[in-house]
Amino acid sequence: MSVHEHEKHARENLKVGVITASDTRTPETDESGKVIRTLLQDAGHLVAYYEIQPDDSEKISAAIVTNLENLDAIIVNGGTGITARDGTTEVVKSLLDKELEGFGELFRMLSFNEIGAAAMMSRAIAGVRHGKFIAALPGSPAACRLAMEKLLIPQLGHITYLLSK
Template sequence: MSVHDHQKHARTNLKVGVITASDSRSPETDESGKLIRTLLEAAGHLVAYYEIIPDDGERISAALVNNLPNLDAIIVNGGTGITARDGTTEVVKSVIDKELEGFGELFRMLSFQEIGSAAMMSGAVAGVRHGKFVAAIPGSPDACRLAMEKLLIPELGHIAYLLSL
């Protein structure tokens, strides 16, 4: 079956969680979290969970593990860089069963086209945990828009369908 045939079976109305990993954002200043939620809802999905969590690996891990069973996917934004406080990439890798290497590769390629060589510092990652999709993307609004519009919104329903087989 071709990818186009599979996409005909893409699931709609997914229940998705959004986590903003940040020490400095609040619900009022979380521009990236709001953007992700808006784009998901515009695509017909339900944002069933949203939380801002400090850059703390144990808290991010617990939020993923505890909330994912009730959702189809979780998207984490923030904490994917190279500073000492950035640990989201490592947390996501520690909780997933299977990494989708192509996600990070494609995100960095698309990002390179927009921002140049600084794209190499992105730790964007995605994978599967117990049949549910998890992605971690940078926290800047431009990076979130890129990941959502070019990768996640077009494929979330297809991914959920494949994970249900």
């Protein structure tokens, strides 16, 4: 079956969770979380869970594990850079059964086209845990918009269809 034939079976109306990993953001100042939630809703998906978690590996891990079983996917933003507090990538990687290496590669390629060599510092990651999709994006609203519009919104229904087989 070709990619286009598979995409005809893409799932709609997904239940997605959004986690913002930040020590400083509040629901009022969480621009990246808002971008992700708005784009998901505009694509016809339900944001069934949203939370801001501190940059704390144990709390981020617990939030993902606790909520993923009731969702089709979780998208985390923040904590994917190279500072000492950036641990989201390690958390997500430790939870995955399968990593989708192409996600990070494509995200960095698209980012390079927009911001240049600084894209190499992104450690965006995506993969599968127990048949559910997880992605971790940078905390920048522009980066979240890029990942959502160019990668996740176009493929999330197809990914979850393949995971349901």
